[in-house]
Each structure stands twice: as structure tokens, then as C-alpha cells.
């Protein structure tokens with residue numbers, strides 16, 4: 654399955670504005686952002702450092718309140734917040750007391766995924782990180798932790814995945830593994846992905862590329 658032009662959007666962002674005050678200066682991070690991501694679509698969000706990518710993802714997640722504008726996520730089959738919108742933040746947010754496998758199995762269990770440990774192991778295998786399943790986050794590399802965080806997001810089969818630079822710590826081969834797996838999930842399962850990246854390689858796997866500059870989005 655690939656996104657159809659007339660497919661109902663999973664994510665709709667309308668007129669999003671967000672400014673920050675820094676001393677006497679006002680930073681206009683988002684200045685009327687419009688965006689739709691459909692089921693089955695992998696959208697790559699490009700933009701220089703400081704262009705507002707993280708601010709946009711944070712407003713979509715409700716981690717930050719926009720000054721104005723609307724965000725709508727439509728996920729009819731989602732029973733929990735995780736199944737609606739999953740996130741891979743820049744800081745992975747893995748729980749240090751748990752192994753990678755336990756970190757991935759936890760949301761699976763809470764979301765009622767059948768056989769959560771098996772599902773978690775499978776999600777780790779797909780991202781070539783199952784060999785580290787019994788290690789804790791402080792005993793693996795940042796790139797391995799990043800892939801575990803992505804497995805944790807994908808294990809509940811969310812409608813929408815927001816990922817902030819999920820390949821920033823990976824070499825080219827592993828970046829390709831991660832991007833190919835994301836694309837497979839989009840096209841096979843109807844997952845909608847918004848992936849913020851600096852990496853030109855990401856555009857090769859995208860259905861659509863958008864670029865954030867001066868607080869506005871344009872086709873990339």
C-alpha cells in the first residue's frame with residue numbers, strides 16, 4: 654500500500670504559529686505551517702539546524718502549546734495514545750533500569766499487543782539490534798539506543814510516527830536499514846511517518862519531501 658492522493662490524512666496541521674522570547678529578541682520558529690500526512694505516506698521534513706523542526710514535532714505532540722493553529726490526528730483504530738501517535742525523540746528517552754527488550758516490551762504490554770516480549774524481540778530484529786536485547790541503554794552505543802527507541806515506537810503499530818533525526822548516530826548502511834524498514838511499515842501497514850532529518854539519504858526513501866525555512870513549509 655502506498656498513500657493515495659485522496660487518502661484521508663492521518664495528520665493535519667493548519668496555520669501553526671509559535672514564537673519564543675529570548676531576552677529582547679523574539680524568535681518566530683513557526684509562522685503558519687500547513688501540513689498533511691496520509692496513511693501509508695513517508696514524509697521527510699528537511700531544514701537547517703534551528704529552522705524549527707523540533708518545535709513543529711513538539712507542537713504536534715502537544716509537548717508545547719502553539720501560539721495559534723490546529724493539529725488533528727485521525728486514527729480510528731487506535732485505543733491508546735501510543736497507538737495513535739508514537740515518537741522517537743532526539744534524546745531516546747529509554748528507561749535506564751530496563752534492558753532494551755524490556756523497554757520495547759513495556760508499551761507493547763500496556764497497549765495490549767499479544768505476546769509482547771515476542772513482538773518486542775521481532776521489532777528489535779527488524780532493526781538489527783536483537784543481539785543487544787538484554788543490555789541496558791547505558792551499555793550500548795547511541796546508535797543502538799536510537800534503533801531500540803524506534804523499535805519501541807513501532808511495536809504498538811501506531812497510526813502516526815514522528816521521528817526527530819532517528820538516524821543521526823548511524824552509519825550509512827544502518828541508516829539504510831532503518832529507512833527501508835520505515836518505508837516498508839508505511840507501504841505494508843499504512844503507517845504515516847513524519848521524519849525530521851538533516852540527512853540527504855532520507856529523501857531517497859521518502860514519498861514526499863517538505864522543507865522548513867523561515868518558519869514556513871515548502872515542497873522540498
Ligand SMILES: Nc1ncnc2c1ncn2[C@@H]1O[C@H](COP(=O)(O)OP(=O)(O)OP(=O)(O)O)[C@@H](O)[C@H]1O
Nearest residue numbers: 673675680682700701702703704705706707708709
Ligand atoms: N525553548 C526555547 N526558547 C527560546 N528559543 C527556542 C526554544 N526552543 C527553540 N528555540 C528557537 O527556535 C528556533 C527553532 O528551534 P528548533 O529546535 O525547533 O530547530 P530544529 O530545526 O529542530 O534544530 P536542530 O536541527 O538543530 O535540532 C531556533 O532559533 C531555536 O533557537
